Amino acid sequence: xxxxxxxxxxxxxxxxxxxxxxxxxxxxxxxxxxxxxxxxxxxxxxxxxxxxxxxxxxxxxxxxxxxxxxxxxxxxxxxxxxxxxxxxxxxxxxxxxx
Numbered sequence: 001x002x003x004x005x006x007x008x009x010x011x012x013x014x015x016x017x018x019x020x021x022x023x024x025x026x027x028x029x030x031x032x033x034x035x036x037x038x039x040x041x042x043x044x045x046x047x048x049x050x051x052x053x054x055x056x057x058x059x060x061x062x063x064x065x066x067x068x069x070x071x072x073x074x075x076x077x078x079x080x081x082x083x084x085x086x087x088x089x090x091x092x093x094x095x096x097x098x
Contacts, residue, residue, distance in 0.1 A: 003048045010037050010045035014094035015081060021095070027086045029094060035061070035080050042082045046092075053087040 014020075015030040023030060033042055039057040046054050060083070064076035086092065 006041075007045040007048045010034065010041050011049060016095060023083070024091075027088065027090065029084050029086065029092050031082050031084065033059070033080050033082045035078060037080065037082070039082075042084065046084050050092050052090040052092060054084055055087050056085045058083040058085075 010033060012032040012034065015032060017030075020030040029046075031042075031046070037059075039059060042057050042059070043054045046052065046057075060081045062079045062081065064078045066073065066075050068074070
């Protein structure tokens with residue numbers, strides 16, 4: 001599968017938190033993706049960029065909180081996360097270079 005520019009637009013950044021690193025033991029990797037990305041696009045992008053085989057993709061849409069800063073009401077942006085389960089024996093090291 002050839003790497004296209006749309007694959008780089010689909011995977012925005014890896015999520016590096018304590019919880020996401022614990023999920024790596026279960027062969028799961030977490031990425032931030034655009035709100036418009038669907039599971040099929042995410043699967044194709046991960047397989048093309050990281051040369052791995054994906055078993056399943058779960059997505060979570062996070063709605064932005066309403067916050068106050070110096071009395072001015074504002075809103076954080078909405079985000080979408082993709083939890084990608086890799087095939088047995090496959091791995092992605094997203095913490096490399098951090």
